[in-house]
Amino acid sequence: MGKKLRGKDLIKLGFPKNNSINVALGQINRYYKKKKKEQVLQEAKEVLLKPELFKGDGVWGKIAESLLTPVTVKKHALNTTRAPFMIYGEDEIDDQAKYQLYDALKLPVSVAGALMPDAHTGYGLPIGGVLATNNAVIPYGVGVDIGCRMCLTVYPVAVSYLKGKRYRLEKILSEHTKFGMYETHKIKHDHEIFSREEFTTIPLVKKLKDKAYKQLGTSGSGNHFVEFGIVTITDAENEWGIKPGDYLGLLTHSGSRGLGANIAKHYTHLATKQCPLPKHVQQLAWLDLSTHDGHEYWLAMNLAGDYAQACHDDIHKRIGKLIGAKPICKIENHHNFAWKKMVNGVECIVHRKGATPAGKGALGIIPGSMTAPGYIVRGRGNSESLHSASHGAGRLLSRRKCKEKFTKSAINKVLKEHGVTVLGGGVDEAPMAYKNIHNVMANQKELVEVVGTFTPKIVRMDR
DNA sequence: ATGTCC
Numbered sequence: 001m002g003k004k005l006r007g008k009d010l011i012k013l014g015f016p017k018n019n020s021i022n023v024a025l026g027q028i029n030r031y032y033k034k035k036k037k038e039q040v041l042q043e044a045k046e047v048l049l050k051p052e053l054f055k056g057d058g059v060w061g062k063i064a065e066s067l068l069t070p071v072t073v074k075k076h077a078l079n080t081t082r083a084p085f086m087i088y089g090e091d092e093i094d095d096q097a098k099y100q101l102y103d104a105l106k107l108p109v110s111v112a113g114a115l116m117p118d119a120h121t122g123y124g125l126p127i128g129g130v131l132a133t134n135n136a137v138i139p140y141g142v143g144v145d146i147g148c149r150m151c152l153t154v155y156p157v158a159v160s161y162l163k164g165k166r167y168r169l170e171k172i173l174s175e176h177t178k179f180g181m182y183e184t185h186k187i188k189h190d191h192e193i194f195s196r197e198e199f200t201t202i203p204l205v206k207k208l209k210d211k212a213y214k215q216l217g218t219s220g221s222g223n224h225f226v227e228f229g230i231v232t233i234t235d236a237e238n239e240w241g242i243k244p245g246d247y248l249g250l251l252t253h254s255g256s257r258g259l260g261a262n263i264a265k266h267y268t269h270l271a272t273k274q275c276p277l278p279k280h281v282q283q284l285a286w287l288d289l290s291t292h293d294g295h296e297y298w299l300a301m302n303l304a305g306d307y308a309q310a311c312h313d314d315i316h317k318r319i320g321k322l323i324g325a326k327p328i329c330k331i332e333n334h335h336n337f338a339w340k341k342m343v344n345g346v347e348c349i350v351h352r353k354g355a356t357p358a359g360k361g362a363l364g365i366i367p368g369s370m371t372a373p374g375y376i377v378r379g380r381g382n383s384e385s386l387h388s389a390s391h392g393a394g395r396l397l398s399r400r401k402c403k404e405k406f407t408k409s410a411i412n413k414v415l416k417e418h419g420v421t422v423l424g425g426g427v428d429e430a431p432m433a434y435k436n437i438h439n440v441m442a443n444q445k446e447l448v449e450v451v452g453t454f455t456p457k458i459v460r461m462d463r
Numbered sequence: 464a465t466g467t468c469c
Contacts, residue, residue, distance in 0.1 A: 145464040181466060211466095222464055261465040269469090336464090 003037050005029075013045050019073070020066035031059045031203045055292075058203045062292040075276040078106040082113075086384040089117030089443025092394075092435065097126035103281045104129065109136040111348050114385045116355050117443035118394025118435065124283035127354035130388045132343045136286035137297060139268040141351035143336040146264055146301050147308030148255035150365035151332040152231070152376065152454060153316050155325040157248035159230045162457050166421070169228050169458050172322050174423055177226045177315065178218040179462040189216045193310045198303040204266050205259075205300055212259040212307060217314030221462035223429060224254040226315060231376070233452040239363070240329045247328065249454055250319055251374065252312050253367060255336065260304035267297040289349070305337055331376060333357055333364040335391035343386065350386055358382065358389040358447050365454070367392050368437035370425075371418040373455045375441060377448035389447040393437040399428035406430045425461040 005028055007021045015021055024044065032040050044063075047054045051064035082105035087098065097119045104125050105113050111132040119128030124140030131141050162169065178185055199209045219226055231249035233242050256263075270293050271285035287294035312332065320327060333356055341350045356364040360381025366389065367374035374392075381387055397405065411430045415422055418431075441450070 143464075148464075220464070224464085255464070258465065261467095265465080 005037055005040060009037075009041060010044060013041060014048055015044075016067070016070070018066075018070045020063065020070060023066040024063045027059050027062055058201050058206075065292045073274055073276060076108055078103070078278060078281065079108060079110075080106070082106055083110040085113040085115070087115040088385065088390075088447065089440065090115075092117060092439060092443065093119045093128075094121065096121045097128070100124075100126040101129055104131050104141075104284055107133070107277075107281070107284060107286070109133040109286055111343055111346070112386060114388060116385075116388060116390040117440045118354070118390035118392055120395055122353065125351065125353045128390060128394065129351075129353050130355050130386045131351045132341070132348040132386055133286065133351070134346070134348060135289050137289060137294060137301075137338055137349050138284055138286045138351060139264055139271050139297065140283050140285075141353055142264070142301060142338050143353045144261055144264045145255035145336055146260035147305035147334055148336040149253075149308050149312065149332060149334045150367065151252045151309075151312035151316060151330065152365050153250045153320060153330045154231045154242070154328045155248045155250070155320075155323060156328050157323070157325050159246045159248060161248055162228060162230065166458065170421060170423065172319060173226060173228070173458060173460040176318055176322065177460050179224070179424060179460065180221050184214045184218055185216075188213055189314050191216055191310045191314065193303075193307055196303060196306070198299050202296055202300055204263065205303065208259050208262050212257070215257040215259070215311075216307075217311055217318070218257060219252070219254040219311075219315070219462075220257055223461075225459055225461045226250070226252050226319075227456045227459040229454050229456040229458070231452060231454050233376075235378075235449075235451045238451055242328055248323075248325075250316060250323075251365065251367070251454055251456070252315050254308070254311060256304040256308040257311065259307050263297075263300045263304050267293065267300070270297075301338065305334055308334070331363045331365055333362070341387070343383075352388055354391045355388040356391050356448075357387060358385065359387040362387075363451070364389070364448070366390055366437075366441075366448075367454075369393055369431040369434040370420055370422060370429075370456050370459050371414060371431040372434070372437045373453040375437070375448075375450055376452040376454065378451050379448055380446065382447050385447050389444050390440055393434040393440050395433060396435045397433045402428045402430050402433045406432065420456055421458045423458075423460040424463045425459065426463050429461060
């Protein structure tokens with residue numbers, strides 16, 4: 001904008017002297033910086049005259065909303081009692097994670113909650129936390145890595161291939177997977193997700209499209225991985241009619257990269273501003289789904305979830321081609337996401353932050369560690385857990401503690417004992433940093449049944 | 464988790 005647009009310009013147009021001025025200035029300064037001031041004022045006038053015509057518009061929609069339904073931001077008080085909840089494997093869970101859930105259960109929008117047996121402290125809702133709310137979505141109830149998920153492809157290949165072709169499989173992982181914050185594929189990989197309208201209708205998402213394009217099919221950092229291993233099917237009554245036994249498997253764990261991270265950051269910021277809460281629970285700020293921002297977050301979150309899936313698709317498609325085998329089956333699930341689900345007969349927003357969906361018959365993957373098996377599970381549809389299960393073994397030691405405690409050579413020794421090769425991986429991802437997956441599984445027998453296991457053999461991670 | 468400070 002040539003000359004900066006000010007509040008008094010909007011008042012001159014006839015804007016009411018309420019929050020709509022702040023909303024308008026915020027939107028215009030964020031998204032219309034390069035537009036001519038006259039042009040912006042002309043459009044603002046049209047919005048002022050007929051706000052209902054601009055509902056749903058990426059930029060003007062929020063301004064129209066503030067004109068149609070002016071709200072004063074008020075501080076919410078917590079309820080004095082907790083919504084109903086269940087904790088699974090509570091002896092293994094640190095108190096702070098429980099307190100975080102208890103706080104969340106006192107939000108005026110909370111309906112029910114649960115804590116999974118791998119739970120530990122997080123921002124806002126604990127990791128391993130599940131929370132059902134009424135028409136409200138909590139960005140920190142989903143987490144920063146929106147759509148972080150697992151994907152397992154099973155190939156009709158004997159596991160002797162892992163030994164015989166070990167070098168070739170290692171080479172596939174080092175050359176065809178991309179890790180870390182800066183690494184991308186040399187050639188952009190296309191995907192139908194890039195034709196989604198959210199990339200044009202939501203201004204923030206539009207700005208992230210190019211980054212998302214570059215990062216498609218990359219894995220990121222932290223605990224994300226791509227690995228080959230042994231799939232052992234134990235349930236003879238499985239849905240694919242696979243004979244119980246051992247097969248080659250490809251397992252991936254990653255999320256929505258920069259796209260989801262920026263969406264999470266943006267809407268967390270908006271939620272914090274419009275949903276003031278007592279200081280100790282401010283990170284649980286929510287967005288009302290009937291508002292412009294709440295609806296927009298919902299669309300952006302769903303896009304990020306689909307993008308995360310597209311990233312796994314890209315990885316599995318490319319690596320499958322290199323192996324040259326046709327998959328027998330593919331199992332996948334989000335573990336950082338929110339869904340609209342019925343809870344006690346009422347539609348709720350069910351947040352799962354580090355929890356595997358475990359509705360009746362739903363298949364999922366619960367990874368163990370590099371040296372412990374992960375589990376292929378089938379949900380039992382336990383309603384007290386809000387149809388959820390753990391998303392892994394859970395951390396026993398923080399990243400910082402790992403750096404104090406473990407050396408590279410001590411980790412290599414353990415890996416060697418288990419016949420596991422790791423390409424990359426820092427001391428903070430030491431297998432000893434994780435809880436015993438067998439305990440965790442024992443603590444959620446009511447939530448999932450075991451279909452099979454996945455034992456990692458060749459792992460690639462960041463660094 | 465993320466070009467880890469709006």
